[in-house]
Amino acid sequence: MGHMRGSVGVQGLVDRQGYRDAMARLGAAVSVITTTGEAGDAGFTASAVCSVTDDPPTLLVCMNRDSSLHDTFVANGVLCVNTLSAAQEPLSPLFAGFTDAPMAERFDAAAWTTMVTGAPVLSGAVVSFDCRITSVTEVGTHSVFFCEVQAIQAGPAHEGLIYFGRSYHRITVEAA
Secondary structure, rough: OOOOOOOOOOHHHHHHHHHHHHHHOOOOOOEEEEOOOOOEEEEEOOOEEEEEOOOOOEEEEEEOEEEOOHHHHHHOOEEEEEEEHHHHHHHHHHHOOOOOHHHHHHOOOOOOOOOOOOOOEEEOOEEEEEEEEEEEEEEEEEEEEEEEEEEEEEEEOEEEEEEOEEEEEEEEOOOO
């Protein structure tokens, strides 16, 4: 393998904007992460979702600790990763807080069900992972939620939604 070189900022450290620009080149699925419980219902848009291991089935979700919803997710201890279909793209800016819509109104924009944990499961999502948060690790400005998957629901969608280059892109998979 060849030696890989990247651009570096001052004193050999990668600067924040350079890192953000590079991450914009890393395409990712768009998900609405939801929770419910004594702390209330909440949801936010995320592309920072990643598989950790399949034994036990575990994924991670990253969330800014400055988010007004952060403590709600920690207190509830459950979440559902709802991966958006291309047709559900309007939910992304809505749950990202790009409008002034209150949380109840955001949830009213779609149909929801539940699985094991009670966290809202988006009807028609490409896939939904119903999870219990098993640990939270703080890294920089964010919390990393490690989540054990309790149930999975695959949707009928054949068109996914990817965020790449700071914009949305529809991807299509031919039906088998």
